Amino acid sequence: MINYSQYFSVTPAAEKSDYPKLVIPIFDLLARDKIHLSITETNIRLACLNHTMNPLSISLVDKAKQLSQQGNTKQPLLRALGLQQSPHPNTTTFRVSDLTAGFGFDSLCVAMHGYPVISIEKNPITAAILNVLVHQYQHAATIEWEVVNQCSETWLKQTKQTLSHAIMDPFFQKKQTSLPKNDMQWLIKLSQHTQKSDEVELLSTAQTIIKHRIVVKRDRRAPPINHQKPNAGSIQQKTTRLDIYQLTRVSDNE
Numbered sequence: 001m002i003n004y005s006q007y008f009s010v011t012p013a014a015e016k017s018d019y020p021k022l023v024i025p026i027f028d029l030l031a032r033d034k035i036h037l038s039i040t041e042t043n044i045r046l047a048c049l050n051h052t053m054n055p056l057s058i059s060l061v062d063k064a065k066q067l068s069q070q071g072n073t074k075q076p077l078l079r080a081l082g083l084q085q086s087p088h089p090n091t092t093t094f095r096v097s098d099l100t101a102g103f104g105f106d107s108l109c110v111a112m113h114g115y116p117v118i119s120i121e122k123n124p125i126t127a128a129i130l131n132v133l134v135h136q137y138q139h140a141a142t143i144e145w146e147v148v149n150q151c152s153e154t155w156l157k158q159t160k161q162t163l164s165h166a167i168m169d170p171f172f173q174k175k176q177t178s179l180p181k182n183d184m185q186w187l188i189k190l191s192q193h194t195q196k197s198d199e200v201e202l203l204s205t206a207q208t209i210i211k212h213r214i215v216v217k218r219d220r221r222a223p224p225i226n227h228q229k230p231n232a233g234s235i236q237q238k239t240t241r242l243d244i245y246q247l248t249r250v251s252d253n254e
């Protein structure tokens with residue numbers, strides 16, 4: 001019988017919440033990957049029990065504060081999606097799906113501006129962590145934000161929801177020798193047992209289902225997915241590029 005206490009801890013205040021329940025299903029996976037997960041009221045901390053990686057502390061509550069203080073550094077994503085700082089009353093049909101959610105930083109940029117978001121993450125550990133992070137954030141802010149643990153290609157094909165926008169940020173190889181940021185190193189570690197997705201298939205499925213716009217994050221020097229030129233242009237950032245695929249005109253918000 002595995003003693004899960006070496007893989008999981010929770011502060012007394014967080015213990016009273018639903019958070020522990022959300023991660024019980026991944027206890028065996030934490031044990032398999034030798035990861036310790038701890039939960040407070042507003043944070044999650046990940047540590048490698050064999051010390052092969054630096055620990056990571058994540059909080060969407062803190063991330064949102066940081067983004068607000070920086071005056072919307074992630075504004076390019078909103079711009080790429082063609083969304084304003086706060087939803088126009090006529091745009092109640094807007095629903096943004098983040099098809100490669102990870103720790104939800106891109107989803108947060110959209111959710112914190114009042115747009116309903118669905119974050120789809122296929123890796124069970126990452127999805128459970130994101131679910132807790134979103135619950136922690138929802139404790140501090142009233143927002144519509146759902147997390148789904150599924151492959152987004154499968155999910156897109158069966159969802160009954162009308163989705164106006166999608167974000168895609170698949171892993172990409174960078175032509176650099178330095179290590180990726182710590183959060184990205186953790187996402188890569190967590191996904192070591194999940195099958196790599198076919199980004200060409202995912203984009204083409206999304207293009208048949210999403211109503212208005214898809215934004216794909218790429219390495220700034222990488223070609224567009226499947227060499228498919230973004231028909232609504234790109235936004236260049238320091239290390240990444242946002243490729244914009246417009247499917248119809250969003251007349252009331254652009």
Ligand SMILES: C[S@@+](CC[C@H](N)C(=O)[O-])C[C@H]1O[C@@H](n2cnc3c(N)ncnc32)[C@H](O)[C@@H]1O
Pocket residue numbers: 099100101102103104105106107120121122123126150151152153169170171172187191194197202
């Ligand atoms: C580069 S990370 C995304 C980081 C994310 N944008 C953020 O802000 O934290 C890619 C993530 O997408 C997930 N992923 C890749 N393909 C997927 C698919 N087909 N369906 C759902 N999740 C997928 C991976 O497991 C990984 O967590």
